[in-house]
Amino acid sequence: MRSAIVDEEIDPVGLLDEVARDSNGASVLFVGTVRDTNSGRPVTGIEYACYGPMAVRELASICAEAAERFATVDIVVEHRIGHLSVGDASVCIAVGHARRASAYDASRYVIEQIKRRLPIWKREEYTDGTREWIDPTAVAVVGPQS
């Protein structure tokens, strides 16, 4: 089991190698990437910022919880910070398990907890040169166009 906040490119295949074990019947690799649009706005990149000491601690806790809940120590997670371009991997989660259902469940648990509590923020950059911190809790207001 290993988790890290990194500021360099993530190697997803390397993470997958780390969870390989003869007793595992399944390996699941989740790769989160920067997409080129958000809410209809063209995106050119994202700046990820974090509260370093807490993010390291919280990510380790998330992995430990997943290991206990789903009975596997073969969990490796990296979250990247800094400036990322469209297509770059921002987060990778590799899980190895004897059974595929538990491997999927553990991977899903880790990404959902990251979304819920890891102190990381992202500022999207748009083609018009503007940039904006993303608030996932904000409610989009959609009304009739005048």
Added chain:
Amino acid sequence: MTVTALLFASYADVLRRESIEFTLPLGSTVSDVLARVRALPGGAVLPPTPLVAVNHEYARADVVLSSGDEIAIIPPVAGG
């Protein structure tokens, strides 16, 4: 006692700083720090119940602080 409040992302931008030291009476809580931050120019950016961590652990508003504590006021997280 002296404590340090940390600000991040949109909160740091609006309040134009990333950390603030406060001298508070003994027995002060997280709520007291939030009230001090709200009193600053731009402090209205904080929602009624922001996420807060004390010394790297999420904490409730009624947690009593100790001298030297680090209180992080955490904007909505957006990892992944």
